[in-house]
Amino acid sequence: SYELTQPPSVSVSPGQTASFTCSGDELTNKYACWYQKRPGQSPLLVIYQDYKRPSGIPERFSGSNSGNTATLTIGGTQAVDEAEYYCQAWDNNTVIFGGGTQLTVL
Amino acid sequence: QLHLQESGPGLVKPSETLSLTCTVSGGSISSSAYYWGWVRQPPGKGLEWIGSIYYSGTTYHNPSLKSRVTISVDTSKNQFFLKMSSVTAADTAVYYCVTPHDQAFDIWGQGTMVTVSA
Numbered sequence: 524s525y526e527l528t529q530p531p532s533v534s535v536s537p538g539q540t541a542s543f544t545c546s547g548d549e550l551t552n553k554y555a556c557w558y559q560k561r562p563g564q565s566p567l568l569v570i571y572q573d574y575k576r577p578s579g580i581p582e583r584f585s586g587s588n589s590g591n592t593a594t595l596t597i598g599g600t601q602a603v604d605e606a607e608y609y610c611q612a613w614d615n616n617t618v619i620f621g622g623g624t625q626l627t628v629l
Numbered sequence: 630q631l632h633l634q635e636s637g638p639g640l641v642k643p644s645e646t647l648s649l650t651c652t653v654s655g656g657s658i659s660s661s662a663y664y665w666g667w668v669r670q671p672p673g674k675g676l677e678w679i680g681s682i683y684y685s686g687t688t689y690h691n692p693s694l695k696s697r698v699t700i701s702v703d704t705s706k707n708q709f710f711l712k713m714s715s716v717t718a719a720d721t722a723v724y725y726c727v728t729p730h731d732q733a734f735d736i737w738g739q740g741t742m743v744t745v746s747a
Contacts (some may be wrong), residue, residue: 524692556733558676565725565740566668566676571733609676613732616689618666618678 525614527621534627535600543595543624545610553612555593557586560607560623569608570595602628631655631663633726633738641720641745647713651726651738652706659684659704664729667700667711668737669722677722681729682709716745 528546535541545555555573558566568577570586573593583598593612597604605628610621637649649667656663666681680690682700690698699712713720721744727734 554732558734560670560676565737566734567737568733568735571731571735575731577735611676611733617691618668618681620676620678623675 525612525617525619527610527612527619529608529610529621529624531622532625532627534629536629537602538599541597541600541604541626543608543610543626545593545595545621546591547593547612547619548591550591550593550612551589553614555586555588556611557584557593557595558609558611559604560609566609597626600626600628604628631728631736633728633736635724635726635738635741637724637741637743639742639744641716641743642747643717643745644715647711647716647720647743647745649711649724649726649741649743650708651710652708653728654707657704658702658707658709665700665702665709666727666729666734668725668727668734670725670740671719671722674722679711679713679724718745721745 557570560566569584573588574586585596607623609623632654634652641647661684664683667679682688697714702709723740725740726738728736
């Protein structure tokens with residue numbers, strides 16, 4: 524079965540760039556999307572179709588997908604961005620989530 | 630703007646069937662523009678897709694849960710449903726109903742916590 528792999532944690536200082544990777548076999552052939560998950564809140568879609576931002580998502584969130592890796596980047600990270608981030612893709616009519624990466628803003 | 634709201638028992642006994650309802654407002658559940666699904670998150674763990682149902686009635690399920698899961702729709706009530714049989718403590722989770730757009734879940738319900746315990 525298809526799998527998406529994410530590192531468990533990322534730490535950055537406020538104002539720095541945070542990068543999250545999501546690895547899967549030939550992931551570039553699928554659309555990747557990203558969710559922000561804060562404790563006690565529903566997940567929030569921040570990137571879809573590799574790089575598109577839903578309405579209301581700040582421009583500091585960007586995405587890319589090439590080869591076996593999709594990447595979410597947060598430029599100028601703020602304390603409010605501290606959350607867990609999940610990547611997701613579809614494979615043969617099934618939905619696959621990565622294991623999630625916890626962002627700590629130091 | 631679509632709005633989703635989960636409802637159902639917060640406590641289910643082991644070996645019994647978990648039943649949840651998602652009420653859709655702001656749009657028609659029978660529209661071909663939408664399809665519907667369920668995602669869960671066990672405490673301290675990641676997101677897990679349970680399954681989806683299309684307006685045609687076609688359903689897709691997580692292979693690891695497929696034999697225990699039924700997803701259905703009641704167009705007259707603008708609701709869709711999740712039934713999961715033979716639950717164990719491992720099914721304790723926050724359950725979300727979702728609807729995707731462009732292959733991403735852009736609308737989520739607020740989530741409902743279900744605990745499996747005797």
